[in-house]
Amino acid sequence: MKLKKLSSLLLALIVMLSVFSATSYAAAQPSTTVLLDGKPIQLGEGSAEPFVDNGTTFVPMRSLFETLSIDLSWNNTTKTVSGAKGDLSFSLQIGSKTATVNGEKVTLTTAARIVHNVTFVPLRFVGQSTGYNVSWAQATHTISLTSPVVQAAAQSKGFMWKVEKNGNTVYLLGTIHVADKATYPLRPELEAAFKSADYLGVEVDLTQYTQEQIGAILDDLGTYKDGTTLKDHVSADTYKGVTAILKGLGAPENTLDKYEPWVVSLTIPSLMISDAGYQAELGIDQYLMQQALKSSKPIVQLETAEQQYGLFDNLSADLQESLLVDAIKAYNDPSSGEDQNAVDALLNMWKTGDETTLLTLTNAQQNVDHEYYQAFIADRNKGMTNKIEGFLNSTEHKTYFVAVGSLHMIGDDGIVTQLTKDGYTVEKQ
Template identity: 45%
Template sequence: MKKISAILLSLFLLTSAFSSVHASEQSVSVELNGEQFQFSNALPIIENGVTLVPMRPLLEKLGIQVEWDESTGTVSGSKEGLSLSLKIGSKRADANGQAVTLEVEPKLIQNVTYVPLRFVAETVGYQVAWNSSLRQVSLTSGKQSEDSKGFLWKIENKGNTVYMLGTIHTVDKTIYPLRPEIENAFNAADYLGVEIDFTKIVPDELTKLITDVSEYKDGTTLKDHISAETYNKVTAFLKENGLPENSFDNIKAWYAQQQMGTILAAKQDLNEGMGIDMYFMGKAINTKKPIIGLETFESQYQVFNNFSDSLQEKLLLQFLDPNSLPSSATEMSMDDILKVWKTGDEKNLVKFVDALRWDDDYFKGMQTDRNLAMAEKIKGYLNSDKKETYMIALGASHFAGDSGLVTMLEKQGFKVEKQ
């Protein structure tokens, strides 16, 4: 895969935010191990945030042996020692011998039995990811790849437990399945903490916020804030990607750089909808687990908005002219980063964080200041008298190195255990 700047990886959550808000109203599609799932005449639907699909083609495609009790309207299925049971019209179900309450009950629609896709797939060992921009559900079998190790730490204090999961915001399908310890940490948690709680998006408010912070208001345009040479490279990039050459004229350089990131991620078959943060937010929604945002859209955007014109131009050049940056900032590809995460390679994770030090102001804004604020919130959870459990899922770079959350919390007297 083409080498890209390591800086790009720290921007993906912001990049995906805008596209997630503007999801189209097209029909829902399902992908199984990278191939489109065909449902013939009866199509998947979404009800109260839950994807329902025709039962029989789903169970057959997943290789589930089915037993149907017509008198009770109950379907039972099994696969490789895993089992499930559902009843039409009932939210009570059984998953591997444990009672489960479904968000939406199985139902008959025009003589077709519909069942909750995520419940069925996860019960028999599939990983499920939702891509809001494509309105697509992706199922990945455990046999497609070995369990990803990832980065997981645990802290206990005063009867409270915090699991800290280092994530990647934009991934490919090979990142799943996650190892059982990560899934178990989520299951044990009373709350899911993430950088931004996407479930609280108000589209009109977010669009206004983006407009307010990303557009020039003083009558100037992008070409007034960057060199003529860089502006020419911007227009060439837009032309190469089939876009009008003035597409970025009204937006600031940092936001233009994020839009470039979206374009390049799409070319490299990277998917924000499959990001680990979004994966767990989807699970939290389905299980009614409360989600806590440690940051806000506004706070993240303001980090970039406060960068000088010179630094914003450097951000543009990471795509337009990678040779303009130190080699340490461009030597890692997305394949490298995915490998680091899958293998839980903390040494190379620190190397990635060090690559972000190419500019002092950039590193302070993107890492140090944000980590200090998030460490205070995690410290509050640990010192609470409520005796609760949290999974805190943040970009992996926030945990590693001397300025990372692990070191910060250890310096404050907490015992951090690698899981």
């Protein structure tokens, strides 16, 4: 796996720090997307564009049937649509909430209809009736249709462990904070463990922060208040690298002057990730938080946004500039797409549950910089482990689903490693 081109900072943002996604959390939700076996499909446009009514997604009948290779029959007299695929069949009537699947009557939430001479049918009903698994991800506004042949292969595995003590259960999920739409659905074991939990535990509960609050934290911790600017605190070459990126984006060269190097070093990778098609709002943590809100599951945070941004603010001046230099180099030198390939590889590692690669990446962090490793991994792992042990030793007899960056889980200072050393039995799930 070729990962040397990926800067240590960018790696940390993707798999370790929730605050990387915080600044985009309050952005508008993406429009509804339909995936077929992980790939986006177009089901009509203009007056024939899919729409949602009463929680049901409607799509143009003919476009859907052609895409799913469903045999279509239409009775114009009764306004009845019939479909068949293999040994599965169904029928529904325009304006009626009663339909049939393999001869059995079922009740629809909302009836099929004709709009502007286009027949629209409920996507979930048609998909499930012809053998597809249909899932809805609120966090990504994505409907996924998975064919029977690839259903098992399409589910992301991730990294999950289970610990029990005193009638309490903690599921530990190593996450990745940036993902794409093809990351979903997650494997059933992950979803079942999450559903069984009384609490969701995350690094930072981003649902409790607004865009304005995150901006205020950044302004408080990451701006100069003594009359100096970025130019006064980094080398001429480093500053020139920042202004060149801004100029290339059509932004004023002094746009980031008020910010300290660590803030700028966060800003540049966020542009890279966005350009590569990855989104922080699609990260596993974001998905779980949205699901928790939907089911009224309480969310507990192991850290705060102030603490995570404070990690950067407390770094030495030399390390802050080093991280900024890394970010500039990564932005300016895609080298045949190796940086994007590295992100692809990280996401593929998570989807396939490749623990060997995860351990290699975790161990490699010890060789980056002692100050960096101590601040971002070792010290944080101790704090999070203490809180997890608090869950396990409580008298509540509750189940917690704790989701934190994957790089925190294994290795010499990993949460799983520390729990094992402290006498807990940790089982891989």
